[in-house]
Amino acid sequence: MHVNETLSYFIKPEWISPQYMIEFFSKNPNIRFVSLFGIDIVGHDTDEKIPKQIFLDKLEDIFLDKPFLQTDGSSIALSSLAKLNDCKVDMIADRYATWYVDYNPENIDAQSQRPVGTLRIPAFLYHNGIPIGSRALLKKGERLFKETLMKHIVQAGFLEKWSINEKIADIGITIGTELEFWVKTPMLNAQISQLQTAQSMQENYWQRTKGKVRTALEQSLTLMELYGLKPEMGHKEVGGVKASIGKSGDLSVVMEQIEVDWKFSSNPVEAADKELLARIMIKETFRRNGLEVSFQAKPIEDVAGNGEHIHIGVCLKTQSGKAYNLFSPFEKDSYLSIFGYGALMGILKHYDILGAFVSPTNDALNRLKPDFEAPVSSVCSLGTSPNQPSRNRTVLIGLISDLENEMARRFEFRAANPHTNLYICLPAMFMCMLDGMTYALTSEKDEKALLNEVSKQPGEYFGYLDPNHAYRAEKNIFTDYTEEERERLFGISPKTVFELINSLRKSDWNHAYLEEVFSLAFVDSYCDYMLERWRKETVQRLIPHRIESIRTSLLALPDDPRSKKGKLAIEQLADLLIRDTENQMSLRTRIQEAARDGDYELLSMTYQAFIQTHEDLKQCIRNYEDNIVY
Numbered sequence: 001m002h003v004n005e006t007l008s009y010f011i012k013p014e015w016i017s018p019q020y021m022i023e024f025f026s027k028n029p030n031i032r033f034v035s036l037f038g039i040d041i042v043g044h045d046t047d048e049k050i051p052k053q054i055f056l057d058k059l060e061d062i063f064l065d066k067p068f069l070q071t072d073g074s075s076i077a078l079s080s081l082a083k084l085n086d087c088k089v090d091m092i093a094d095r096y097a098t099w100y101v102d103y104n105p106e107n108i109d110a111q112s113q114r115p116v117g118t119l120r121i122p123a124f125l126y127h128n129g130i131p132i133g134s135r136a137l138l139k140k141g142e143r144l145f146k147e148t149l150m151k152h153i154v155q156a157g158f159l160e161k162w163s164i165n166e167k168i169a170d171i172g173i174t175i176g177t178e179l180e181f182w183v184k185t186p187m188l189n190a191q192i193s194q195l196q197t198a199q200s201m202q203e204n205y206w207q208r209t210k211g212k213v214r215t216a217l218e219q220s221l222t223l224m225e226l227y228g229l230k231p232e233m234g235h236k237e238v239g240g241v242k243a244s245i246g247k248s249g250d251l252s253v254v255m256e257q258i259e260v261d262w263k264f265s266s267n268p269v270e271a272a273d274k275e276l277l278a279r280i281m282i283k284e285t286f287r288r289n290g291l292e293v294s295f296q297a298k299p300i301e302d303v304a305g306n307g308e309h310i311h312i313g314v315c316l317k318t319q320s321g322k323a324y325n326l327f328s329p330f331e332k333d334s335y336l337s338i339f340g341y342g343a344l345m346g347i348l349k350h351y352d353i354l355g356a357f358v359s360p361t362n363d364a365l366n367r368l369k370p371d372f373e374a375p376v377s378s379v380c381s382l383g384t385s386p387n388q389p390s391r392n393r394t395v396l397i398g399l400i401s402d403l404e405n406e407m408a409r410r411f412e413f414r415a416a417n418p419h420t421n422l423y424i425c426l427p428a429m430f431m432c433m434l435d436g437m438t439y440a441l442t443s444e445k446d447e448k449a450l451l452n453e454v455s456k457q458p459g460e461y462f463g464y465l466d467p468n469h470a471y472r473a474e475k476n477i478f479t480d481y482t483e484e485e486r487e488r489l490f491g492i493s494p495k496t497v498f499e500l501i502n503s504l505r506k507s508d509w510n511h512a513y514l515e516e517v518f519s520l521a522f523v524d525s526y527c528d529y530m531l532e533r534w535r536k537e538t539v540q541r542l543i544p545h546r547i548e549s550i551r552t553s554l555l556a557l558p559d560d561p562r563s564k565k566g567k568l569a570i571e572q573l574a575d576l577l578i579r580d581t582e583n584q585m586s587l588r589t590r591i592q593e594a595a596r597d598g599d600y601e602l603l604s605m606t607y608q609a610f611i612q613t614h615e616d617l618k619q620c621i622r623n624y625e626d627n628i629v630y
Contacts, residue, residue, distance in 0.1 A: 030109035031117035043421030134423030141427025175271035176264030176311035230263035272422040297417035298366035305367035313410035341450035346436020377490035431513040497534035498604035
């Protein structure tokens with residue numbers, strides 16, 4: 001039990017036993033509740049709070065891995081995995097994970113004068129005896145990755161090459177994530193132009209935090225330390241505008257972007273749990289300081305979004321405790337080992353499948369656009385030379401290396417965002433990597449030959465990567481290539497959730513490793529849920545929001561009789577977007593009809609046309625207003 005002053009913050013898995021739990025609650029009377037949290041298919045965590053005595057009365061079930069609590073599967077995102085007429089879902093505690101205490105500083109226990117706490121226990125979701133939640137998928141994916149890779153290591157003679165004369169203890173997977181988020185004063189909406197200007201001039205990046213933001217950030221880092229997350233950094237990100245000072249002397253108007261980092265985890269499930277915990281504690285800490293936090297991928301249009309870059313490395317651990325980085329090259333003047341090249345190529349080749357588990361929402365795709373340091377193409381960077389590590393922040397995945405620390409060699413995957421479901425994204429990544437590693441080893445190619453394949457040009461085929469595309473770029477893919485060049489070299493990226501999910505479905509789910517983790521029933525349910533969620537959000541939230549924005553803009557538009565041509569162009573675009581006539585059906589109505597008919601492909605195309613036309617309208621309005629002299 002980790003104790004700071006009078007509070008316990010977490011329980012490590014090696015401590016968990018019936019006797020320990022009885023003593024734990026006896027020593028912490030202010031911890032009054034227990035909550036088992038499971039993770040559904042989109043990353044939502046359940047919170048089923050019960051009095052601690054009910055937990056203690058059923059303590060034996062916890063240690064027999066019996067269902068402890070139940071939840072209504074139709075009320076969380078499980079789609080057809082738990083239908084309305086058969087929706088009972090059992091929850092089984094994960095005894096091999098860290099359990100955390102969630103305190104409520106606004107509810108003080110009268111007897112102990114300490115905040116009331118809830119012990120949050122991660123749990124697996126079961127339906128009719130079958131695991132269906134995201135947590136089980138990550139556990140299964142990690143196990144399959146390690147078992148298969150262990151076989152490859154032995155078969156490839158890796159131990160002999162490295163002169164390792166002792167037995168392998170484990171395959172280590174290191175996962176590091178980070179959180180970017182926007183923080184603002186409640187109800188504040190800064191002008192987009194101000195945010196864009198501040199971003200382009202880099203006025204906020206790495207600047208000193210002040211006032212309530214500084215206090216909330218420092219409190220968050222302190223709290224993360226108490227919970228064992230080992231924070232490494234907290235700083236301003238690129239987005240934001242200078243805060244205003246109110247009459248009291250405090251910073252009363254806040255709108256800025258923050259990033260928080262913490263130490264990597266050697267356990268993928270723990271990494272996902274910690275990311276979830278960090279989100280909760282950061283949001284609550286800033287809220288207590290009177291500030292709103294948004295972890296949306298793109299909370300503000302045309303301004304930098306929030307990323308969650310995933311750092312991933314793989315090492316071999318021996319029984320004596322030594323560790324060998326499996327991505328480290330064996331040959332001189334090489335970027336990666338055979339394992340490393342294989343892992344990289346697996347992600348690049350199968351990103352059409354992987355992307356459906358990384359960015360399956362409108363919000364996520366809104367971030368993946370040029371000019372905002374977010375990837376738009378399936379392309380990698382290795383650096384200008386093996387002896388000069390570089391870092392290209394415009395690609396999907398890049399090699400991170402440190403010439404003085406070989407264990408730091410890893411990949412940075414840049415497409416994820418704070419709401420990416422790591423419990424599904426990570427096992428999908430593992431299986432894609434495993435597919436590429438299997439190819440690299442069975443092809444019997446050396447590191448130089450694999451580098452040539454990663455560095456191929458369109459029209460070349462070496463046995464694995466698509467002959468139609470290139471997969472490596474050391475240039476800035478936003479400024480050094482036109483949009484046409486990017487698409488010709490690296491392929492056309494999905495623009496809507498339908499295109500993402502359609503790529504997954506068109507794959508016929510014939511990926512050998514992925515099939516072993518993600519069942520066909522799961523994939524069907526996942527696709528159905530994501531498409532239906534996309535349809536509802538598009539028709540019931542996004543389009544009405546844009547229409548309201550259009551009407552507000554038109555009502556506020558000044559009348560300038562000298563700019564009749566500009567006013568006519570605005571009216572024509574507004575008609576195309578909103579107004580039905582005898583000769584023309586508006587894009588709004590076409591979207592509604594496509595959604596009603598379940599024609600997702602037509603909905604996708606019409607929605608893209610609506611967005612583009614709306615952008616044209618906004619530009620016309622800006623031009624019109626700029627031309628008004630008085």
